[in-house]
Amino acid sequence: MRKTRKLTLMALLTAIALTIFVVENQIPAPVPIPGVKLGLANIITLITMVLLGKREAGVVLLVRILMGAMFAGSPSTLLFSAAGGLLAYLVMCLLVGRFGSDRLWIVSALAGIAHNAGQLLACVLVVKTPGVFAYAPVLAASGVITGVFTGLAAQSLLKALKKLKF
Amino acid sequence: MKKQNLVWILIFTVLAAGGLLWYFSLGHGVGTVAVVSVNGEQLERIDLSKVRKAYDLDITTEYGHNIVHVEPGAISVSEADCPDQICVFQGKLTGSGIPIICMPHRLVIEIEGGDLDA
Numbered sequence: 001m002r003k004t005r006k007l008t009l010m011a012l013l014t015a016i017a018l019t020i021f022v023v024e025n026q027i028p029a030p031v032p033i034p035g036v037k038l039g040l041a042n043i044i045t046l047i048t049m050v051l052l053g054k055r056e057a058g059v060v061l062l063v064r065i066l067m068g069a070m071f072a073g074s075p076s077t078l079l080f081s082a083a084g085g086l087l088a089y090l091v092m093c094l095l096v097g098r099f100g101s102d103r104l105w106i107v108s109a110l111a112g113i114a115h116n117a118g119q120l121l122a123c124v125l126v127v128k129t130p131g132v133f134a135y136a137p138v139l140a141a142s143g144v145i146t147g148v149f150t151g152l153a154a155q156s157l158l159k160a161l162k163k164l165k166f
Numbered sequence: 167m168k169k170q171n172l173v174w175i176l177i178f179t180v181l182a183a184g185g186l187l188w189y190f191s192l193g194h195g196v197g198t199v200a201v202v203s204v205n206g207e208q209l210e211r212i213d214l215s216k217v218r219k220a221y222d223l224d225i226t227t228e229y230g231h232n233i234v235h236v237e238p239g240a241i242s243v244s245e246a247d248c249p250d251q252i253c254v255f256q257g258k259l260t261g262s263g264i265p266i267i268c269m270p271h272r273l274v275i276e277i278e279g280g281d282l283d284a
Contacts, residue, residue: 025249032255033189034267072249074270076229106174113181123269128206131276134192134264141185144178 010048010056017044017064018071025072035080035119035135036142039112039150041068046092046108046154050101051161054093061089079126080119087118101158105151112147113140195262197277200241202234205272214239214277230271241275243268 021041029036041064049057065085069078088111095107116139124132202210204227220237222244232253233245240260243253246268253268265276 029250029252029255032252032257034252034256034269076272077270080269103171106171109174109178123267126205127203127267127272127274129203129265129274129276131265132267132274135189135267137185138189139185141182141189144182144185148178 006052006056009052010060013044013048013052014060014063014067017041017060018067020044021064021068022072025068031142033135033138033142035116035123035139037146039115039146040153042088042108042111042115042147042150043154043157045089046096046104046151047157047161049092049096050104050154050158054096057092058089061085076126080122083122084115084117084119088112088115090114102155104155104158105148108151108154109144109147112143112145112150114143115147116140116143189264192263195277195279197262197279198239199278200236200259200275201278202241202273202275204229204274210234212236212241214241225273227271227273229273230268232268232271232273234275241277242266243273243275246271 020043024038024040030038045057045061048060065078065082069075069081073081091111091114092107095110099107120132120136120139124130198213198215200212200214201208202223202225204225209225210223214236217236217238220235223234223236225232225234231247232243235242235244240258242258243256243266246253248268248270250270253266253273256266259266259275259277262277262279265274267274
């Protein structure tokens with residue numbers, strides 16, 4: 001892939017991810033459990049990893065997290081989303097080759113668990129209250145559920161893009 | 167291949183169901199002492215069984231502003247200036263188990279287990 005084309009594509013994917021992230025932030029939380037969210041921007045991280053590669057996905061994710069905190073979050077939530085994002089990214093890197101693009105939902109579910117684990121760990125370190133770990137099981141559950149759905153969404157998107165000879 | 171997928175579906179279903187069941191079975195512990203802390207620092211310690219009349223606590227720190235509602239046997243966040251309002255929607259805390267958290271404000275309200283009473 002030509003360099004300019006790649007750069008343009010990365011910029012476009014970052015913009016899409018950022019838009020999804022900001023819009024999702026405006027939607028009231030579906031359940032009153034801290035740390036639970038749909039994580040729709042994860043769809044973009046996944047398809048970037050499949051279409052362009054791991055490094056490129058890492059760049060898109062990093063820029064999205066930093067700019068997302070600027071547009072929608074606060075400095076203190078940046079820490080949580082960065083910890084979650086980093087852990088989820090590592091899990092994706094390790095597993096995406098093993099499972100392939102037709103089983104992204106598995107990768108995504110495991111990345112979802114990793115995301116919430118990282119977020120919870122950062123939260124416990126910050127508030128220094130181990131009682132917060134009581135949220136671990138429900139956050140694992142929510143990571144699995146949202147992860148499966150964002151993974152399936154990424155798969156459908158990839159299929160549609162292939163039809164377009166993308 | 168298909169079988170492997172089934173295994174994953176099974177693992178994920180068990181995880182999701184187990185996590186949700188765990189969550190909804192918690193929060194009914196016997197403790198009565200509520201601890202309000204911000205950024206790991208204990209600000210208030212209230213024995214909810216000794217509260218006779220409801221009152222509000224104003225928790226304002228560099229991270230943000232919350233109003234904590236204390237009533238006989240229960241504690242909740244009634245107001246917060248954070249964007250997500252999750253701490254407000256979490257409702258009343260009546261027993262130990264699951265704390266109320268306002269992540270953007272680093273606020274945690276938990277009820278200590280019965281044995282830990284000071």
